[in-house]
Amino acid sequence: MRILLTGGCGFIGSAVVRHVIRHTGHEIVNVDCLTYAASPQALEHAPASPRYRFERHDIADAPAMARLFAQYRPDAVMHLAAESHVDRSIDMPSAFIRTNIVGTSVLLDAARHYWQGLDRAAQARFRFHHISTDEVFGALAPHDPPFTETTPYDPRSPYSASKASSDHLVRAWYHTYGLPTFVTNTTNNYGIWHFPEKLITLTIINAIMGDPLPVYGAGQNIRDWLFVEDHAEALVRALQHGQPGETYAIGARQPRTNMQVVISLCAILDELRPDPAGRHERLIRHVHDRPGHDFRYEIDPTHAENALGWRPRHDFEQGLRRTVQWYLDHASWWQAIRKERYAGQRLGQAATLEMS
Numbered sequence: 001m002r003i004l005l006t007g008g009c010g011f012i013g014s015a016v017v018r019h020v021i022r023h024t025g026h027e028i029v030n031v032d033c034l035t036y037a038a039s040p041q042a043l044e045h046a047p048a049s050p051r052y053r054f055e056r057h058d059i060a061d062a063p064a065m066a067r068l069f070a071q072y073r074p075d076a077v078m079h080l081a082a083e084s085h086v087d088r089s090i091d092m093p094s095a096f097i098r099t100n101i102v103g104t105s106v107l108l109d110a111a112r113h114y115w116q117g118l119d120r121a122a123q124a125r126f127r128f129h130h131i132s133t134d135e136v137f138g139a140l141a142p143h144d145p146p147f148t149e150t151t152p153y154d155p156r157s158p159y160s161a162s163k164a165s166s167d168h169l170v171r172a173w174y175h176t177y178g179l180p181t182f183v184t185n186t187t188n189n190y191g192i193w194h195f196p197e198k199l200i201t202l203t204i205i206n207a208i209m210g211d212p213l214p215v216y217g218a219g220q221n222i223r224d225w226l227f228v229e230d231h232a233e234a235l236v237r238a239l240q241h242g243q244p245g246e247t248y249a250i251g252a253r254q255p256r257t258n259m260q261v262v263i264s265l266c267a268i269l270d271e272l273r274p275d276p277a278g279r280h281e282r283l284i285r286h287v288h289d290r291p292g293h294d295f296r297y298e299i300d301p302t303h304a305e306n307a308l309g310w311r312p313r314h315d316f317e318q319g320l321r322r323t324v325q326w327y328l329d330h331a332s333w334w335q336a337i338r339k340e341r342y343a344g345q346r347l348g349q350a351a352t353l354e355m356s
Contacts, residue, residue, distance in 0.1 A: 002027040003239070004074035006059050006107065007081030007199030009034060010264040011194050012131065014042035021046040024236065026084065029072045032081065034059040036139045036341055041333060042193035048200035059103035065110035076127040076239055077111055079104065082166075083146060085197060086135070086159045087346075090291060093158035101169070104130070108173045108181075118320075128181040129239050130170040133162035134224075134249070136185065146224075146298040147185075150248040156292050157254065180244035184235060187251045187299050190191050191228035191319065192326040197342055199258060200320070203265050204327045205334055207280045208273060213266075217289035226252040227319035230312035237308040249319055251299030255315040266315070287346070310311035315336035 003020065007013040008030030020026050025172040028046070032038055034056060046052050053072070057064040059081050081103065083089065083096045111128050118126065137147045138154030153168075167183055174181040190200045203213050220326060234250045242248060256264075266280035315320070327334060 001075045002029065002072060003076050003078055004029045004031060004068065004072060005080065006031045007079075008032050008054075009038035009040050009042065010080060010084075011042070011233075012189055012228055012231060013080040014039065014193055015191070015228045016080065016235055017043055017046050019229065019232040019236055021049045021052060023233075025051070027053075029052040029053045029055060029068065029074065031055045031057055031059065031068060035083075037085075037195040037197075039193055039195065039333075059107050060098060062106045062110065063350070065107055065111065067111050069114035073114075075081070075122075075125060076129065077107070078129045078131065078235065078239060079107060081130045082163065084133075084155045084159065087197075087290060089159035090161070093162075096158050096162040100159075101165045104166040104339075105169055108169060108179065112173060112177050112179050123180075126180055127239060127242065127244070128170070128173075128179055129235070129242060130167065130181060130183045131235060132167050132183055132185045133160065133163050134185050134187050134251070134297045134299050135294065136164040136167055137297075138230075140296040140298060142296065144296075146251070146300040147249060148300050149185075149249050149303055156294055157315055172246050173186050182238070182242045182244055182246045182248070184238050184250055184304070185264040185299070186231055186249075187224035187226050187297060189228045189231050191323050192330075194228070195221070196337055198211045199261060200265065200323065201327070201334075203262050204324055205338070207266065207269050207283060208328070208331070210275065210277065211283070212285040213262055213280070213283045214285055215258055215262055215288045216287060216293060218297075219257060219262065219286065221258050221293060222255050223258070223261075224251050224253070224255045224298040224299065225261070225316050225319075226250070226254070226312060227314040227322075230314055233313075234304070234308060234310045237307050237310050241308055248304040249299045249301055250310075252312045252316070253297050253301065255296075256316065261320075264320055265324065268321055272324060273328055280355075285338040319355070
């Protein structure tokens with residue numbers, strides 16, 4: 001199978017590329033415009049494979065997308081390219097609208113015109129797999145049941161609203177044009193090669209450097225955490241077995257509060273990299289919450305598990321320890337990012353005010 005994959009130099013996309021090249025015989029055409037969060041290094045040895053190709057393009061560039069379909073004639077699309085950080089969406093929502101909504105519509109139309117020119121057998125085999133987030137479903141109260149594939153949409157941030165819009169476009173192209181699309185929604189991912197702006201990576205790096213560990217509000221917001229390599233395996237299984245018009249909610253059944261996550265990270269670092277100044281928990285600082293901070297996300301992945309024959313391989317403690325060790329071993333990668341692209345500053349609010 002030849003896969004046209006968008007966003008393959010991003011966090012989840014690069015994990016998919018690595019998985020495909022290591023564990024399957026599929027070919028990958030990686031389409032990425034290399035924004036601030038892209039890391040070609042995360043592809044590791046994939047670029048050396050004869051089954052890998054790279055094309056630097058913006059998915060909102062319609063002529064470029066049409067040319068790529070005509071040139072490579074893919075059997076499937078995996079659409080991961082997206083602006084994905086909630087805090088950045090608060091600061092610059094227009095970038096999220098352009099990539100996540102306009103870019104998705106451009107890619108869908110290029111795929112539709114290409115698919116309509118295929119013979120009947122190739123049309124039946126073709127798949128357009130759109131990778132999305134559980135944030136489109138809004139927020140859960142403490143005792144609400146987890147999200148499922150049938151949970152109504154209720155996005156609360158510019159990021160989740162833009163992803164909800166793209167999900168609706170993907171389904172509309174299936175119902176209106178017959179394009180064989182399907183959607184996967186997932187929980188918070190974490191793991192290796194993650195751009196250091198989100199909770200787990202920011203906490204690890206700040207702790208290594210002896211800097212404050214910011215926690216929004218009281219730290220009681222809850223997320224379901226999925227190791228990125230487990231997610232990559234699930235996505236490839238979905239591409240191989242997913243049915244047009246379907247939705248698959250992919251989660252790990254491992255919810256934790258933000259404070260639990262930060263305290264666990266501190267404990268692992270106390271063991272792996274003790275700080276002569278004291279325990280890492282001393283660095284925790286509660287800061288004013290971000291605007292519209294959803295309280296809880298959690299997915300019931302029963303349907304996806306049964307349909308795809310998939311379960312995550314990492315429990316949270318195992319995955320977290322592996323992640324911390326990776327950042328300890330790859331300091332040169334994140335140090336360069338800190339110096340050149342993102343220094344760890346607060347995003348999504350004009351200023352950070354300490355609460356305690």
